[in-house]
Amino acid sequence: MKLLIVLLAFMATAQAQGASYLALCHPDTDCKAVRETWRGQDTIVTGWIENTFSESCECADRLLASRKAKIVRVHIMNGPCMRNGRCGLYEAFSGYSIAQANRAVRHKNSRLMRRYRRVVQRLKRRLETAQNVQCYVSPCLECDLNASARRTLLRAVSDTLPNCIPVDNPYKQRCLPGYTCEKHGYTPHVSAPCIVDLDGIDGSRIDVDKFADRYRHCDISFYWEPFMNCIRGSFIDPRKRNCRYDSSMYQYVKGIICHSFLRQSFDTCSL
Numbered sequence: 637m638k639l640l641i642v643l644l645a646f647m648a649t650a651q652a653q654g655a656s657y658l659a660l661c662h663p664d665t666d667c668k669a670v671r672e673t674w675r676g677q678d679t680i681v682t683g684w685i686e687n688t689f690s691e692s693c694e695c696a697d698r699l700l701a702s703r704k705a706k707i708v709r710v711h712i713m714n715g716p717c718m719r720n721g722r723c724g725l726y727e728a729f730s731g732y733s734i735a736q737a738n739r740a741v742r743h744k745n746s747r748l749m750r751r752y753r754r755v756v757q758r759l760k761r762r763l764e765t766a767q768n769v770q771c772y773v774s775p776c777l778e779c780d781l782n783a784s785a786r787r788t789l790l791r792a793v794s795d796t797l798p799n800c801i802p803v804d805n806p807y808k809q810r811c812l813p814g815y816t817c818e819k820h821g822y823t824p825h826v827s828a829p830c831i832v833d834l835d836g837i838d839g840s841r842i843d844v845d846k847f848a849d850r851y852r853h854c855d856i857s858f859y860w861e862p863f864m865n866c867i868r869g870s871f872i873d874p875r876k877r878n879c880r881y882d883s884s885m886y887q888y889v890k891g892i893i894c895h896s897f898l899r900q901s902f903d904t905c906s907l
Contacts, residue, residue, distance in 0.1 A: 652707045653848065653897030654681025655889050656833050656858035658777075659866045661685065661693035664879035669886040670695060673893065674704065676905070683709035683833070683858060685777060687755045688717070688727065688874045689866075693762065700766035707770045709818070709831060709856060711777035712755050712793075715807060719780050724873055728752050734780045741785040752789065756796050763797070771800035772831065772856070774818060778807040787812055801855075803831060816855060822847060826854060833858035835865075844896040859892055 655673050659665065661684055674680045680699055700706060716722075718729035718737060728751035729737055740746040752775070763771060775789035790802045790812070804815040811817030811826075818831040822842050826832060832851045834842070839861050851857045862868075863885055866877035894905035 651852050651854065652679065652681045652856045653893055654683065654707065654709075654856060654858050655864070655893060656835055656860040657682050657864050658685050658711075658835065658860075659689045659864060659874070659877070659879055660695050660699075661687075662689040662866060662874070662877065662879040663692075663694070664866075664877075665695050666881065666883060666886070667695035667698050669881075669883040671699065671702070672883065673886050673890045675890065677704075677894070677898070679705040679707060681707045681856065683711070683772075683856075685711045685714060686759050687712070688714045688724075689877075689879075690875065691726070691758070696762060700762065700769060703768070705768045706766070707772075707856065709772040709774065709803065709858070710759055711774045711805070712759070712789075713752060713776045713779075715776045715779040715781075715805075719778075719807070722871065722873075724875060726875070728755065738782050738785045741781065741788050753792065753796075756792065760796055763800070771797065772803045772816060773797055773800045774803040774805045777805060778820060778835075779805055780807050783809065783812055790815060805831075823850075826851070828853050828855070830854040831856045831858070834860035836860075838862055839892065844892055848897045857897065859889060859897065861889070 657670060680702060684696060713728045717727055718732060723730040728748050732748060737748060740748040773793045775793055779786055786804055793802045801816055803818050804811045805818040816829040816831060817826050819826050820833045820835040822837045824832055832854050839859050848857060863881055866879040891905055894900050
């Protein structure tokens with residue numbers, strides 16, 4: 637992975653605001669419309685789940701190929717599906733309870749760990765050809781695993797992706813010391829280094845300006861709405877969801893990030 641030292645030094649000290657397009661990998665995603673989110677901006681800031689919506693992720697590949705600077709946060713495994721008993725057969729946590737998953741992480745040859753390493757290696761290959769990118773990698777989205785299991789997964793991220801920043805994203809537990817802490821919702825309690833994501837809270841129903849101001853001490857603040865997970869009502873398997881949306885949805889998100897997060901003028905945001 638080709639990294640520009642000067643650019644990354646700037647990224648490490650600058651707070652970034654992005655769109656949490658967690659369903660980015662779904663084959664229905666209108667990648668051209670997604671890319672419009674950052675038209676007129678110097679840096680692409682987004683995040684996705686690497687495996688849940690598809691094994692391939694053509695839109696991520698296209699974003700990573702962009703000449704623009706990029707800051708991405710990637711989740712490897714889907715924690716909520718285990719908690720809710722809805723993991724598809726393609727998920728690493730499929731067939732595991734939380735207690736069983738904690739035990740499985742201790743055994744490097746368990747089915748769970750084999751699947752986990754496979755996805756991490758896939759992400760490694762995806763990032764190898766990317767330029768001008770700062771990557772944050774979370775082993776488990778909204779994770780219910782205990783501290784010991786999460787630490788094992790984070791170490792695996794550091795070993796395989798040494799140029800990426802490992803991120804601990806526990807659901808209710810405290811973040812592990814020494815790692816960037818990610819929490820979700822409108823008012824999570826976090827201290828730097830941190831990432832916040834509205835994931836689970838519809839951004840169209842809250843005061844985005846207050847959210848953006850409250851977390852300017854974090855590395856990244858992510859805007860989220862249900863359509864970013866292709867949620868349209870009752871639960872549907874992520875790979876069977878309808879992820880086709882009008883391009884105006886992405887233009888709206890562009891405006892939110894530009895006005896509320898970046899505090900730029902209407903003229904600039906309309907470019």
